[in-house]
Amino acid sequence: MYCLNYRSLMPNLLDTKNKSLSILVVCTGNLCRSPMAEIILREKIRQQKLNISVSSAGTIKMKGKTTPDEKALQALLSQGYCLAVSQVRQITQQDFIDYDLIYAMDKTNLADLIDLCPLSCRSKLGLFLSYAPTKEKEVPDPYQRNMKVFHQTAALIEAGAQALIEYWGKNGVATSHNAITNQESMA
Template sequence: MTNLLMVCMGNICRSPMAQSVAHRLAADAGLSQQLKFDSAGTHAHHLGERPDSRAQATLTRHGYDVGRNRSRRITPHDFQHFDLILAMDGSNLADLRRLCPPEHSSKLRLFLDFAVDLNETEVPDPYYGNAQGFERVLELCEAGIKGFIKQGT
């Protein structure tokens, strides 16, 4: 079993969207038993909240299950438990590097490292934008997860 953790700042937009996409695309590829996904944030601004309503609407519109996710902050246990910890952008990756024990630093990567066909390295934060920003995040989440699955990791 490979355990992946997707991380953004507040855990209400990008990382829960990536988690929902990952669940379905892994199931579609017959990998539900081999891959487990979760999400967290580097900050606790929205602790315990459901994903942003715009994130939920975007996921639902595209047939993804939003699930029962609640925002949570990354914990010291996460660095031990997860095989890969994927940051949505460089700022969150820097935060993760500061929090991560040195023996687990090799688990930290950018989420879009797996989207080799893209020229983008970061999933932009759609929180202060409009619905189009959430659509773009969904496209990038699909590219990242498809790339991960394709690499057979």
């Protein structure tokens, strides 16, 4: 069992200045929070013309599930987001190597990532809401809850995404005008 100081687990941006950046957002099953974060981040990245690709994954494979939760997608569609998102998937060992920064939706997800992650890649891990100006530092799982909860989740993710965009901007990360915002850029 780990005794973690979650405040000290903020991804290291030193190696990401002046280059394209790849982000992976992770929740439990890649059904609700991480696909929502992928969609919201992708739109904010596009608007800011940042050179960042974003994708999502889950810490576990959800049996029989291949697409994000319908309520998660409905909540974002009602707010005008484009719903281009890939099929749900579980994080792989290669993801820890391929992605520059990996953000967990909650502390349990982060602990799971720490357990799975090679020691040499742990500096890439952090909580999605680490820089958000909210009292919450975790995005609660809305799975199998009502639409109101999904809308609240979307609002919290929007705050986190905006805080990340601002943080990256202040640190001169991926500020090229050649934005990379689609899943295919990782292929």
